[in-house]
Amino acid sequence: MERLSFDSGVGVSCPDAGKRIFDCGQEVEFEMAPMEGITTYIYRSTYEKYYGGIACYYTPFLASMHLSSREKNDVLPEHNEGMRLIPQILSNRTEEFLEIAGALKDYGYTCVNLNLGCPSGTVAAKHRGAGFLAVPQELDAFLAEIFEKSPLNISIKTRIGVNDEAEWEQILKIYEKYPVAELIVHTRLQQDFYKYPARMDAFGAAKRLCVPLCYNGDIHSPEAYRALLFAYPDMERVMLGRGLIANPELIEELGGTPRRDKDRLRGFLSDICDRYIGEMSGGDRNTLYKMKEIWVYLGDLFEDAGKYVKKIKKATRLTEYEAAMDALFAACSLR
Numbered sequence: 001m002e003r004l005s006f007d008s009g010v011g012v013s014c015p016d017a018g019k020r021i022f023d024c025g026q027e028v029e030f031e032m033a034p035m036e037g038i039t040t041y042i043y044r045s046t047y048e049k050y051y052g053g054i055a056c057y058y059t060p061f062l063a064s065m066h067l068s069s070r071e072k073n074d075v076l077p078e079h080n081e082g083m084r085l086i087p088q089i090l091s092n093r094t095e096e097f098l099e100i101a102g103a104l105k106d107y108g109y110t111c112v113n114l115n116l117g118c119p120s121g122t123v124a125a126k127h128r129g130a131g132f133l134a135v136p137q138e139l140d141a142f143l144a145e146i147f148e149k150s151p152l153n154i155s156i157k158t159r160i161g162v163n164d165e166a167e168w169e170q171i172l173k174i175y176e177k178y179p180v181a182e183l184i185v186h187t188r189l190q191q192d193f194y195k196y197p198a199r200m201d202a203f204g205a206a207k208r209l210c211v212p213l214c215y216n217g218d219i220h221s222p223e224a225y226r227a228l229l230f231a232y233p234d235m236e237r238v239m240l241g242r243g244l245i246a247n248p249e250l251i252e253e254l255g256g257t258p259r260r261d262k263d264r265l266r267g268f269l270s271d272i273c274d275r276y277i278g279e280m281s282g283g284d285r286n287t288l289y290k291m292k293e294i295w296v297y298l299g300d301l302f303e304d305a306g307k308y309v310k311k312i313k314k315a316t317r318l319t320e321y322e323a324a325m326d327a328l329f330a331a332c333s334l335r
């Protein structure tokens with residue numbers, strides 16, 4: 001099969017998504033992992049404004065046949081200007097997948113991502129997400145139909161199996177049959193959930209597929225990134241998830257130019273919070289909930305911030321949250 005070029009999704013978005021970081025002469029593009037509840041359009045577009053350096057963003061999974069208003073907001077072109085965005089679908093039903101893909105086409109998208117990685121017990125039990133990998137014949141039939149009928153190019157984000165790494169070979173044999181626009185490999189089994197370390201070695205087997213590849217899993221530090229490039233010197237794309245939420249400067253740090261810029265971080269967080277206040281109903285409660293989800297990851301970025309982060313997590317009003325943030329930023333430096 002001819003090697004596909006990486007034009008996976010641009011649709012509504014970015015003419016200039018090719019921001020790159022050079023390491024050991026190798027050009028690597030970074031993608032922001034979809035994270036349900038966190039990487040909303042508000043988070044993504046504010047990230048782009050303050051940090052950038054992302055070649056491609058993904059929406060968290062869309063799972064309703066008729067997009068909910070939250071999902072519509074997430075994919076609206078005017079909410080995603082200037083960025084390359086690929087919407088992600090979680091489904092194991094052809095009709096549902098095609099319906100959502102059709103709606104996304106109407107918004108101007110050209111590529112969609114299929115979620116074959118969600119490890120959640122309830123999702124996997126219904127053979128969706130990573131649970132779909134448990135029924136390879138059904139998965140194959142589903143892929144045959146969507147690749148034939150989808151109005152959009154299809155990229156795939158996958159785990160490497162359900163229970164055992166030995167499954168990976170059979171899964172790759174299935175993917176090999178289709179013109180996958182990009183294969184993002186999260187090198188964990190469904191049963192690993194997030195508890196066990198990523199199995200970086202498994203990535204190598206995917207290299208025989210003639211499709212653009214992207215590595216995902218546990219690249220949270222320069223050390224992990226160096227180990228990845230050492231193992232795969234020709235790596236072209238890396239997707240960053242929790243590490244990027246925990247340290248929005250991660251890409252600069254991986255490129256050897258961390259700024260440790262507290263003012264920028266403060267502006268970034270305030271901007272996100274203000275936008276949630278402006279766009280969410282439900283008063284303080286819902287906005288606080290969204291901000292606290294970010295703080296689950298962000299707290300460790302500061303030196304000795306334990307007691308301040310605790311206050312942030314305990315805040316029940318936005319005024320308390322703001323005061324706790326002020327105290328943290330005044331007292332703690334960035335690691």
Ligand SMILES: Cc1cc2nc3c(=O)[nH]c(=O)nc-3n(C[C@H](O)[C@H](O)[C@H](O)COP(=O)(O)O)c2cc1C
Binds near residue numbers: 239240242
């Ligand atoms: C809270 C949370 C929500 C996530 N939501 C999604 C999602 O909607 N779609 C998806 O493909 N992966 C989702 N993931 C998985 C991440 O995209 C990523 O594959 C995983 O975190 C491993 O990468 P990392 O080690 O860089 O974080 C989620 C992970 C977390 C922790």
